[in-house]
Amino acid sequence: VTQSAEARERLTELTPALLKAFGQTRRADEALIRFDEFLAGLPAGIQLFSLLQSNPALLKLMATIMGAAPRLAAIITRRPHVFDGLLDPALLTELPDRAYLSARLAAFIEGDRAYEDVLDRLRIFASEQKFLIGVRLLAGSIDPARAGRAFSDLADLTIEAALQAVIAEFALRHGSIAGGRVALLGMGKLGSRELTAGSDVDLILLYDHD
Known part of the structure; x- marks a missing residue:
């Protein structure tokens, strides 16, 4: 995920916001461990780091998932492509009837x-x-x-x-x-x-x- 210089640069820029968001969860250490497991399943991290850096609400939601919802964290770690669903602007307004x-x-x-x-x-x-x-x-x-x-x-x-x-x-x-x-x-x-x-x-x- 951080093999390229650009990915490492983006992660360095994101780190302060990342630590702040995850530090506000109830189990920050566990949340960071789950996030690291999620990153390990990605082919590249540049796009993700850019998205999280430009979208604080998305970063907060990811931190909440990793810190407060182990079942959801397990799903997104096993199937990283479900992350795409979090990018839908209507996600929290459309009712899943x-x-x-x-x-x-x-x-x-x-x-x-x-x-x-x-x-x-x-x-x-x-x-x-x-x-x-x-x-x-x-x-x-x-x-x-x-x-x-x-x-x-x-x-x-x-x-x-x-x-x-x-x-x-x-x-x-x-x-x-x-x-x-x-x-x-x-x-x-x-x-x-x-x-x-x-x-x-x-x-x-x-x-x-x-």
Whole structure:
């Protein structure tokens, strides 16, 4: 990340603001360690350092994520590309309701894709949107009840898309079963639409045929 002279120069310029932002978190040492792990997963740091230097609000949000939200920090460290979602100016004003998530999902998996590709993209979409819902909750733009509905809608839509992909792949490989019907029943917090970022998803698969 800091192999180039320009990257080291940008980081040097950013350091005072970086230390101030992270010093205001409840666990500054842990926050800096997580930030370092995040940087280690980036191919280059010049663009990131420039963005953080020119956008104090973004730097504060990153420090808050790293210091107060270990689950969110883990997601952005494993999948650094979700950082791009933080650059959306409408992030904290758009409400992640079912219609919003459905439109985003449809655009993300559109096209004639192979079965494994669809499943891979669903995993990416779910991880990214889970992260962004958590960021909205952390920033206070949505309350816990609305976040619970958003997490539940995200799970519901992703599971539905995965089920449709499985049905299509099964029919392609084995043909259709006469009168075949299948449904998924969401239990627990999914059923009550109270999922959190760390909730398990409990499902019952129901099926029938002639």
